[in-house]
Structures are given as structure tokens and as C-alpha cells.
Amino acid sequence: MTAPVPASESDAASVAFHLALTQIGVATIQDALDLWSNVPPARTTALSAAWLARAVRLVMIRRRQSRDLAMAYYRLARALRTGTTIADPRRPAPPYVTLSMLRAEFTALTSPEAPQEDAEEPAGTTSRPIPERPAESGPEPESRPTDTPEEDRVPVETIDGLDRELERLEREAEAEARLVLEVLGLDNLDSKLNEIDEELPASEVDAMRAEAHRKAGAHQAAAAERVAMNGARSTTWATAERDRRVLGYVRLSRTGTPCGWCAMLISRGAVYRSEQSAIYADGDKYHDGCHCYCEVIYTREQFDQSSLTSLNRRYRAEWKTHIADKGFKGKAALTEWRRRIRREQREAARLARARPGDAA
Structure with missing residues (x-):
């Protein structure tokens, strides 16, 4: 590929990427609220631990979805703007790909009609299935274009150390998810419940408990959305930091x-x-x-x-x-x-x- 394509396609891909990322965020909020609805105000230690484990797993699945989206977009956008792309750090890369391959990879993650594999949902959720990549037994090389004219080839460049950095970011994100969900969800609920005057009429106490539960649920859901969407943001940031073509x-x-x-x-x-x-x-x-x-x-x-x-x-x-x-x-x-x-x-x-x- 000798030259980048018109900027209009790059801009359109950016809009599609951000729309898809926003949809992941919205889905994460709904998932988090659905799961939170199973946490009663008078919670038990065992129930709280089970909720937290399921909530963290839910966030990390959504985060992986946004991370995959970001990598597909980065690879396509770089090819459109510079005429070259980068290797997906999760699998060995061929020396070149084509724009058609990169477009298909991106479209598969942004198109509503694209087939998606359902992940097992945490018990107690009622939201739609969570798409994720199938379990990998090992890295698989990208398909290599055959008999491709040289002018249609997009050279693939490898960014050293990117795979290790992305793995580190995922470990940090899982720890962050566990912390913020516990603090903004469970601990926040306890704090609000402790402020309620139990001497008030039962109807008022019940209403205040319900409101405390709603507010704590909203806070933990917003945090869940941020951690999930940051899968895309941190992938883009970490990649750009190491990409010599980025200004x-x-x-x-x-x-x-x-x-x-x-x-x-x-x-x-x-x-x-x-x-x-x-x-x-x-x-x-x-x-x-x-x-x-x-x-x-x-x-x-x-x-x-x-x-x-x-x-x-x-x-x-x-x-x-x-x-x-x-x-x-x-x-x-x-x-x-x-x-x-x-x-x-x-x-x-x-x-x-x-x-x-x-x-x-």
C-alpha cells in the first residue's frame, strides 16, 4: 500500500468506533444494575462476596470486549492514515495484510448484525448475553492474504513489549474493579444505611433504604462502565505510547x-x-x-x-x-x-x- 486513503473513511471509522464503545458502556451499566438488584439492603457477608466476584467478572468481560474493539480500530485507522498497520500483540502477525482484512476485522466488532459468541452470564443477571472471544488454547497467526498485488498490501509492524504492557494493564484493571465496586457499591450502601434513623415510621425507613440502595447501585454501575470502557482507552494509549509513527x-x-x-x-x-x-x-x-x-x-x-x-x-x-x-x-x-x-x-x-x- 503506497499511500493512505482519503481522510473521510478514517473519520467515519472513528465515529463507528466511538458509537460501539459507547454501546459497550451502556450495556455494562445495565448489566451492573441488573446484578445489583439481587443485593438486598440487609445483605449478608456471603451474599456480598458472591455479588462482588460476579460483578468483577462481568466488568472484565465487557472490558475485554472494548479492548478488542480498540485494537481492531487502531489497526484499521493506522493503515488508513499512514499506509501501514501494527500487529495484534495477541497473535503472531504476517508481514502484511490488506485493507479488506482490517475493515472486516473492525466491522465484525461494530456491526449489530455481526455474529457474537455468548459468554456465560453471572447468575442473577437478566441483561443480554455478553460477547467475548472464544477461549484460546494458544496464539493463532493471522490469516495471510494470498496472491495479493503489492500495491494492495499493508505492511505490518510489531511494537515490542506491547503484549506485556497490555497484560499488566488488565491485572491492574481487575484490582481496580474489585476496589471501586466494593467501595462505591457495598461500602457506600452500608454507609447510607447507617445514617437512617430507625426510629422513623417503617414506611419512611423502607423508602430511605430503597433510595440508599438505588444511589449506591448507580455509583457502582458508573464505575463499572468506566473500567470497562477504559479497556479501549488504555489499549489505545499504551499502543500509541510505543508507536513511533504517532505524533x-x-x-x-x-x-x-x-x-x-x-x-x-x-x-x-x-x-x-x-x-x-x-x-x-x-x-x-x-x-x-x-x-x-x-x-x-x-x-x-x-x-x-x-x-x-x-x-x-x-x-x-x-x-x-x-x-x-x-x-x-x-x-x-x-x-x-x-x-x-x-x-x-x-x-x-x-x-x-x-x-x-x-x-x-
Whole structure:
């Protein structure tokens, strides 16, 4: 493959990737809430331990799904933008593949009609089956294109040490999942229940217990979503950190209405490896409920020309005009920026609500 293809296909693949990742997040929340519904307020130690083990397993299956999605997208996007791709670190790679192979690999993980293998669900869940890769007895080489014209070949490059880093990240993620689910779910529920005055009428006590259970469930579900979606985010980040063709990244918002902190990161525009290390590292930070992700940058023209980065370009200009040029710095700058973003989003929501009435 002698040259990258038009950027429009790369941008479309990015949108498809983020939609699929968001769907994984939504499914994780529903799974987590379904499983949490089996935890009564008056829980027992044995029941709590069983719930935690099942919840962690559920999150890690969803995380693996998002990790597979990210690797397929990374391989396709790199080929589209640079004319070369990387090896999947989980299996030996051929010297080259084709764009058709990479497109098929990606489509298999983003298409609603794609066949998926059902994983065994934790007892007590009622959500849809969780797709995952079949158990592997050992690494299998990628299929090698035969009789492919040289101009259709996409060279495959291997990134040393990536397999070990991804394995380390999964171990850390499992430990994090266990911690946050216990703290935000079980411990949080206990704390809220202990604040209830048992001398109140029984109906009020029951209502307060139900509300405590609901809030704790929502918190643990949001954490479950973040850990699962971070399977894709950390895979992208770890790969890009070791990829010599990567210049930097840009943070993208799926919703277009990011929180103030994420909007600040988005306003930085393209962040290159030459930036301060602390600023560069902010790209791998996400909060519960966050639907942002980082898009890898291979050329400086990519940021200026892509339709995906229009919000970044607008926020960068607004930060300069309304924050930097007015002398705001440090915490004061972030506070003013958050205030401005909230005001802008409230006004946009008001106008959106008013449109149907105006049309009438």
C-alpha cells in the first residue's frame, strides 16, 4: 500500500468506533444494575462476596470486549492514515495484510448484525448475553492474504513489549474493579444505611433504604462502565505510547456537551509528544460517566482538516479569547472556563427546547 486513503473513511471509522464503545458502556451499566438488584439492603457477608466476584467478572468481560474493539480500530485507522498497520500483540502477525482484512476485522466488532459468541452470564443477571472471544488454547497467526498485488498490501509492524504492557494493564484493571465496586457499591450502601434513623415510621425507613440502595447501585454501575470502557482507552494509549509513527493525540467528546474539566482538555487541541509530560499525560484520565476518548494523531494536518476536531478547534479559540487573553490562570482559569461551558450548554438546551414551539 503506497499511500493512505482519503481522510473521510478514517473519520467515519472513528465515529463507528466511538458509537460501539459507547454501546459497550451502556450495556455494562445495565448489566451492573441488573446484578445489583439481587443485593438486598440487609445483605449478608456471603451474599456480598458472591455479588462482588460476579460483578468483577462481568466488568472484565465487557472490558475485554472494548479492548478488542480498540485494537481492531487502531489497526484499521493506522493503515488508513499512514499506509501501514501494527500487529495484534495477541497473535503472531504476517508481514502484511490488506485493507479488506482490517475493515472486516473492525466491522465484525461494530456491526449489530455481526455474529457474537455468548459468554456465560453471572447468575442473577437478566441483561443480554455478553460477547467475548472464544477461549484460546494458544496464539493463532493471522490469516495471510494470498496472491495479493503489492500495491494492495499493508505492511505490518510489531511494537515490542506491547503484549506485556497490555497484560499488566488488565491485572491492574481487575484490582481496580474489585476496589471501586466494593467501595462505591457495598461500602457506600452500608454507609447510607447507617445514617437512617430507625426510629422513623417503617414506611419512611423502607423508602430511605430503597433510595440508599438505588444511589449506591448507580455509583457502582458508573464505575463499572468506566473500567470497562477504559479497556479501549488504555489499549489505545499504551499502543500509541510505543508507536513511533504517532505524533500525539486529540481528546474527542462523543456527546458534544462535555463537562468543564473535559472541555478544558478538549480546548488544548492536538497535544504532541513534545509537550510538557504532565500536560501530555492528562490525555489518559477519565472520570465516571465520561464519554470522551483520545484519537491518535499521525500528522499535524490531521487535526486541522478532520471534521472530528471541529469542537476542539472552537474550544481552543474560545479558551484563548475568554481565558488566556483575559489573564485567568491556574484554578481561576478552570473555574471561569467551567462557568462559561455550563452557561453555553444551558443556552443551547434552552434553544433546543424552544424550537418545537417556534415551529408550531
